[in-house]
Amino acid sequence: MSEATVQNRAPAGADAPRSIYLPEPATLVDVRPMTKQEKFFRFQMARAEGMKYMPGQFAEISLPGIGECPISISSSPTRNGDGSFEMVIRSAGAVTAALHRLSPGDRVGVRGPFGTHFPVEDEFRGKDLVFICGGIGLVPVRSAIHYVLDQRDDYRKITVLFGARSPEERLFIGELYDLKTRKDVFFQETVDVADPTWGGNVGVITTLMPQLRLEADRTVVIICGPPIMYKFVLLELRKLQVANRNIYVSLERHMKCGVGKCGHCQINGLYACQDGPVFRYADISSVREAI
């Protein structure tokens, strides 16, 4: 090797950091069908410490040869003593369709966790909590719901509103029943369009909101659902005089790289993968592309 070549080498000690795009090995330990479109998954990292995360964060799941996609974590760290984590994945593209074909014991690649989380240990403590979830918006919020239920005494009144397009699209049916029957949770749900099996509320999720009796100054509201849902829920919350700083939203974007580089998830100047996906609404109410 010539002298010049040697001199042009990266200087010793300037160790290149590890590739931020390299997935780590994980194993699928459980998979169950949930609806026609969604399946439930539980993964275990190969690394001994497992997945360390907080409610609201997401991870990138890889299948080599097919690709990678961002998926919210649905389990609570209060329930993953073994380091595993749960996800609900809708079959919507090549990667998610391939994930649906996996069986327990199959391996995947995982990067993460990424992003901001619900402030379950901070702003949520000592407050009345109102979770408003539409469709698979329940998936990331379930992590926070489990978290606060597992430390129930740290929070005051807990309300969960859930809306699905139809009865057959309801997720975690057993857990919805548990919420409904718990004495320490106020739970209401609705479907946009009923079928003959349905005896409950019919209408969009905002139809459940007028019955909310909130003490606005000690209430924190959490919203997650399809893009169209946010503005209507926010309008109702304004009527209920909930301050923007007491509202948290989890926003969906295509968090392709997860590390604020690729640009796909950008919301004006913010990156959903780094500045979000959980935002305090007061911080983004003037960000034009956000809601």
Add this chain to the structure above:
Amino acid sequence: MTVRVVPRAALDAWVNDLVQRQKVYGVQLKEERFAFGPLVRAADLRLDYDVTLLPPKKYFLPQREVLSRFDRFKVEFEPVLADEPFVLLGVHPYDFEAIRQLDAIFSRNHPDAHYLTRRRNATIVVSDVETPSQDVFAACMGTATADCMDGWDVLLTRIADATYAVEARTEKGTALVGQIQGTKGAGEADLEQRRAVWDRNRDVLKKHQLRMNPEDLPDLLARSYDHPVWEEKAALCYSCGSCNLVCPTCYCFDVADELHWDLQTGERTRHWDGCMLEKFAEVAGGHNFRGGKAARYRHRYYRKGKWIHDLTGDIACVGCGRCISACTAKIANPVEVFNRLMEATS
């Protein structure tokens, strides 16, 4: 190091020697335009070029780059980091400024080892512009000359027909310049000639005249979100992404898995992407968060003048003018857009 003077013949002899010993990329004629490419001999090097088709960014963030190799059945990924030293010969100051900005982007927060490894392996020889391109406006953006820029290794300035001034600013650059035979220390007259080249370039590299200080762009954009210019210009946009592809500061990317013929092994690759392309902000299920052309068009100018600035403090337009030339619809002139915003809001 001090400035030295080298005759073109001596420069050519050094280049001919250098290309034997290591990878060198330099500007060459490509049909009737210019492009950076692997250099095999000094005679092909065109330091008199106006602008290259693509910016030299492609050596740090290639159009297609392998991030990892995988085995589908073992479900294993092995990282790939390009680790070959190279010399980049003839980078114009505005393109160097773009590289410096990308350095900041890829170093901040989660540092990108793929970019940074390539960058650390590079020795960059900047050359002052000899021929202004038809749409350059670097002088308006403060990027006409490299004298105030940090981080370049060597600066070449043609101070007479067959004479160059050469200055090294880094250890790598000093080592490189030390290999050139037949240089002599620059005299006051040589330095005066070099300053004259800079003065000329600060004067002539403005084929379009920005009627504001670029530092005011973030403020201007902050109050221009609903300006009619976005709809007006975007009405003609083909969403082809040409402006993204030729831009030295655009760095958005996509990642794709490519499977080999054995259907078992393959590569995870990174490709250039562009925020002007229709599906850039689409999510699974089909919802598009920037489905309208005007929203995408505005986003691109906000990236250049505000969003990147909010992250790193840089104005992410360096005035190379490539987008102006590349745009089929002739709507991509940043100077026109920014001047228009000034008119209406001042």
